[in-house]
Amino acid sequence: MGETSIEWTDATWNPTRGCSRISPGCGGGTPGGGGGCYAERIAARFSGPGMAYEGLAEMTPDGARWTGRIRLVEEKLEEPLSWRRPRRVFVNSMSDLFHEGLSDADVLRVFELIRICAAKERGHTFQVLTKRAERMRDFCSRLDFDPGSADGARPHRLYLNKEVQPNRRGTPTSFVPHLKNLWLGVSVDNQKYADLRVPALLKTPVAMRFLSCEPLLGPVDLARVVGEWEGRNDTWPRRLWDCLACAGTGYFQVAPFIAPCSSCSSPMAQRGPGVGVRWVIAGAESGHGARPMDEEWVRSLRDQCTAASVPFFYKQKLVGGHKVPTPPLDGKIWRQFPEVRP
Numbered sequence: 120m121g122e123t124s125i126e127w128t129d130a131t132w133n134p135t136r137g138c139s140r141i142s143p144g145c146g147g148g149t150p151g152g153g154g155g156c157y158a159e160r161i162a163a164r165f166s167g168p169g170m171a172y173e174g175l176a177e178m179t180p181d182g183a184r185w186t187g188r189i190r191l192v193e194e195k196l197e198e199p200l201s202w203r204r205p206r207r208v209f210v211n212s213m214s215d216l217f218h219e220g221l222s223d224a225d226v227l228r229v230f231e232l233i234r235i236c237a238a239k240e241r242g243h244t245f246q247v248l249t250k251r252a253e254r255m256r257d258f259c260s261r262l263d264f265d266p267g268s269a270d271g272a273r274p275h276r277l278y279l280n281k282e283v284q285p286n287r288r289g290t291p292t293s294f295v296p297h298l299k300n301l302w303l304g305v306s307v308d309n310q311k312y313a314d315l316r317v318p319a320l321l322k323t324p325v326a327m328r329f330l331s332c333e334p335l336l337g338p339v340d341l342a343r344v345v346g347e348w349e350g351r352n353d354t355w356p357r358r359l360w361d362c363l364a365c366a367g368t369g370y371f372q373v374a375p376f377i378a379p380c381s382s383c384s385s386p387m388a389q390r391g392p393g394v395g396v397r398w399v400i401a402g403a404e405s406g407h408g409a410r411p412m413d414e415e416w417v418r419s420l421r422d423q424c425t426a427a428s429v430p431f432f433y434k435q436k437l438v439g440g441h442k443v444p445t446p447p448l449d450g451k452i453w454r455q456f457p458e459v460r461p
Contacts, residue, residue: 127246128207130208131209135229138214144156144306159184162185163178211247218251230298245301259303260324309336310338329399330398430458431453
């Protein structure tokens with residue numbers, strides 16, 4: 120098990136190694152590599168000959184840098200099957216599962232292991248966080264489940280279609296019921312990256328979606344990207360119902376009854392509630408040279424989540440250059456987790 124001090128998870132699992140910078144949250148704003156990605160700094164320390172991150176990271180005059188190479192770690196792939204106690208598992212705390220350097224086949228192997236854990240009722244919840252939201256959306260929109268043959272000659276398994284398959288959620292081959300233990304989230308540095316990544320997340324078929332606003336480098340107005348956040352039809356997400364037939368969100372049915380989907384017009388029953396963004400994490404950057412975070416940005420996110428009945432987790436802030444984990448905000452510790460429904 121990968122022991123971790125990350126407050127919103129119980130363990131880490133890194134079936135891949137390596138990454139590359141893609142947005143401001145990846146790299147510090149000062150020469151010498153201040154702030155930025157903790158994984159990059161750790162990997163560079165273990166990048167010498169024969170070490171785990173050899174060829175994947177390096178030390179440069181400007182500090183730690185990923186080389187852009189990435190690989191699947193075969194010996195780590197089945198690690199969660201040996202864990203007996205159920206736990207929340209942060210997948211690829213040192214990498215990005217949807218990095219362009221990983222093949223679809225490699226990503227599929229990780230998803231299949233998550234499915235096997237669900238089928239064996241291990242009780243683990245797998246939390247996948249990415250900065251590559253469009254690839255995540257496209258990959259999951261091609262993913263299906265093969266129930267296998269009755270005689271067992273063809274085993275049940277996940278597989279990828281060649282093209283994006285719309286309207287998969289309610290079909291017998293939908294993968295979503297077989298990956299109820301999978302949470303998918305995107306990293307949000309500031310408003311620009313909320314605008315870029317959250318819409319792709321909302322179009323990704325999955326049982327649970329979340330946001331990690333860490334490092335939080337600017338204010339974020341979620342109403343700009345989750346149109347019903349403030350609740351045009353009463354409060355969101357309690358009145359937001361998800362279509363069983365298609366993968367997206369934005370189906371603003373206001374009661375749990377059978378009604379046509381507002382997007383695909385399917386007559387299938389709506390499934391809900393609250394399948395848009397169901398959890399928000401926020402926190403400051405840490406490490407030498409960390410960029411400042413205004414706590415008003417955190418307060419704004421907290422208030423938006425409270426108004427929408429979305430659990431909020433305040434992970435950390437800096438005081439005098441030192442990290443303070445799960446600090447109080449307005450006299451209260453915000454360590455909320457989403458309610459996971461079957």
